Amino acid sequence: MNSGSTTLEHAIDARGLVRRFGEKVAVDDVDLTVGQGEIYGFLGPNGAGKSTTVRMLTTLLKPTIGTATVAGFDIINSADDVRLRIGVALQDAALDPKQTGRELLDMQGRLYGLNPAERSTRINYLVDIVNIGDAIDDRIKTYSGGMKRRLDLAAALVHQPEVLFLDEPTSGLDPVSRATVWDEVRHLNVHLGMTILLTTQYLEEADALAHRVGIIAKGKLVAEGTPAELKRMVGADVIIARVPLSEIDRVPEALSKIAEIDHIETRQDEVIISAARGAATISPVAVALSEAGISVSDLTLRTPSLDDVFLQTTGERINSADEMQSS
Amino acid sequence: MTATDIQQRVHARQSGFFHDLRTVALRAIRLTLRDSESIGPALVIPVFFLVVNIGSLQSFVERNSAPGFDFKGFQLPVAVIFSVTGVSRAGSLVIDIQDGYLDRLLLTPVRRATLLLGLMVADIMLVIALTLPVIAIGTLIGVHFATGLLGVVGFVLLAGAWGLAFTGFPYAIALKTGNPTAVNNAFLLFFPFAFLTTAYVPQSSLTGWLGHVATYNPTTYVLAGMRSIVMTGWDATAIFKAICAIALVGSISFTLAFTALRGRVKRS
Numbered sequence: 025m026n027s028g029s030t031t032l033e034h035a036i037d038a039r040g041l042v043r044r045f046g047e048k049v050a051v052d053d054v055d056l057t058v059g060q061g062e063i064y065g066f067l068g069p070n071g072a073g074k075s076t077t078v079r080m081l082t083t084l085l086k087p088t089i090g091t092a093t094v095a096g097f098d099i100i101n102s103a104d105d106v107r108l109r110i111g112v113a114l115q116d117a118a119l120d121p122k123q124t125g126r127e128l129l130d131m132q133g134r135l136y137g138l139n140p141a142e143r144s145t146r147i148n149y150l151v152d153i154v155n156i157g158d159a160i161d162d163r164i165k166t167y168s169g170g171m172k173r174r175l176d177l178a179a180a181l182v183h184q185p186e187v188l189f190l191d192e193p194t195s196g197l198d199p200v201s202r203a204t205v206w207d208e209v210r211h212l213n214v215h216l217g218m219t220i221l222l223t224t225q226y227l228e229e230a231d232a233l234a235h236r237v238g239i240i241a242k243g244k245l246v247a248e249g250t251p252a253e254l255k256r257m258v259g260a261d262v263i264i265a266r267v268p269l270s271e272i273d274r275v276p277e278a279l280s281k282i283a284e285i286d287h288i289e290t291r292q293d294e295v296i297i298s299a300a301r302g303a304a305t306i307s308p309v310a311v312a313l314s315e316a317g318i319s320v321s322d323l324t325l326r327t328p329s330l331d332d333v334f335l336q337t338t339g340e341r342i343n344s345a346d347e348m349q350s351s
Numbered sequence: 352m353t354a355t356d357i358q359q360r361v362h363a364r365q366s367g368f369f370h371d372l373r374t375v376a377l378r379a380i381r382l383t384l385r386d387s388e389s390i391g392p393a394l395v396i397p398v399f400f401l402v403v404n405i406g407s408l409q410s411f412v413e414r415n416s417a418p419g420f421d422f423k424g425f426q427l428p429v430a431v432i433f434s435v436t437g438v439s440r441a442g443s444l445v446i447d448i449q450d451g452y453l454d455r456l457l458l459t460p461v462r463r464a465t466l467l468l469g470l471m472v473a474d475i476m477l478v479i480a481l482t483l484p485v486i487a488i489g490t491l492i493g494v495h496f497a498t499g500l501l502g503v504v505g506f507v508l509l510a511g512a513w514g515l516a517f518t519g520f521p522y523a524i525a526l527k528t529g530n531p532t533a534v535n536n537a538f539l540l541f542f543p544f545a546f547l548t549t550a551y552v553p554q555s556s557l558t559g560w561l562g563h564v565a566t567y568n569p570t571t572y573v574l575a576g577m578r579s580i581v582m583t584g585w586d587a588t589a590i591f592k593a594i595c596a597i598a599l600v601g602s603i604s605f606t607l608a609f610t611a612l613r614g615r616v617k618r619s
Contacts, residue, residue, distance in 0.1 A: 082458060083458070084454060084457060084458065104365060104460045107458060107459060107460045108363045108364065108365065108460055109363070110458075112455075112458045114451055114454060114455070116450075116451050117451075118450065118451035118452050118454055118455040119450065119452060119455075120378075120382075120447070120450070120452045121450070122382050122385055122386075123378070123381070123382070127378070127381070131374060131377075131378055132455075132459065134366070134370070134374040135366065135371065135374055135456070135459040135460070135461045136363040136364070136366075136459060136460070137362075137363060137364035137365060137366040137370075137460075138361055138363070142361045145361075146361060179455065183361060183363035184360060184361050184363070185363075
């Protein structure tokens, strides 16, 4: 397949991707399209299959079944063509601590066939945009975690890729470093028109950065859309009532007569009530629970989050899914 | 970001084989120079053996050998073999695997074979760098090269070739296991090669099973070739046998190493 990135509709087009490790199915029949110039957020807990999908799309791993093109090239048969057009920052900053930042970026540039003038120009430019400063000439082992992440991002950008893969780019970073990375991601997308696929387990990150979000759980893509579309799946507003565990089974019955309620979910001692007009519904909810003799320790109203979407599509909160995966 | 930034377009392209080899080798050489802690022992240990072996065995061996036998010249190749056998960047390759840096390299269009060959270029430079001081110390204690300066060059080349031939084993272990302990234990391979041979006495003095094993040990022929250069002059047969022994070991170790590399990068 030939490239022609300016005429491609999809920067990434994956069909029926499956990846098995022995008996374990890490990625299960994932279809994925990412448009040119789009930021696509791949949201899911640890072990959901995000990184495995990225490793397939970036040619590090062959799919067991399925096909995909990235920047117009087949990931299996035209792997080198894909590699020339993608930049990748993997989950853990993949750096060589004994080199200086400049040496590492220069080596990256050499491996992408850039001439000395191009390498010099690109390194100076990247040092500026990822804000490494004079530390670029220090050994990488002296860098902080945030600096290593930013250098890793710079290494992914040396050759001006068409498609950038960021695998959990802010995992483990402090809030300030995280905000810096977010700014850089927006910057690359807005000013260079770079297509970006980022995986994350942070709901707010997907919400803040991605034009479209795909929710992956247990290897399957379970929902996809813009953050606003996904939130609309849940309902306009969310009312959360905290009640004793012994009384939680009685809640749906107690609220059954309130017509404004779209959906009720229970999770441990929480009742999550979706309603188109939350402000108008919260009072009837409080009254109905009181009349049913159910004691409410906490009653809150908020707009839906991607966590609510995750709960609705997978039956679990993203954090509890994470705990289950890691346990 | 300004319009100027956007105009800084570069064109990524696949480089040639030798360009990639040079790139990988330059990094390996740079890091070798920064790993001074690994160079020191590689130099001290053979010098120690050279001095101790000569001090303890010279009189005994020379007394029981043909008149004019030069035990110092006989021991110099042993010291060099001790110095260069097993020298490799396999330990740093394991660190690259564990740190994910090998994945970063595999994400580029670099030609895969150069990832290993580039390290070997650094190895051969280190092997030569280790050989020269040992020769210098040998000269200081009275070793004289029967083949002159050209012989020194030939001697260094044989040592370098042997060191390179042996590097395949630790690389194979590094790539297969990704385990630093396994790589560190690769030095155990060195013992049969280094000691079940003519390390201390001529082959004619070896009897029984040791003499038999030494006959099949390639190191015996490498030592014989190197000793001929030091002690007797150009001996085409001995040097040819040394080259064959090096080629045999190299073909086995490189086959193992490149098979392991293929396994590591095959994406399955």
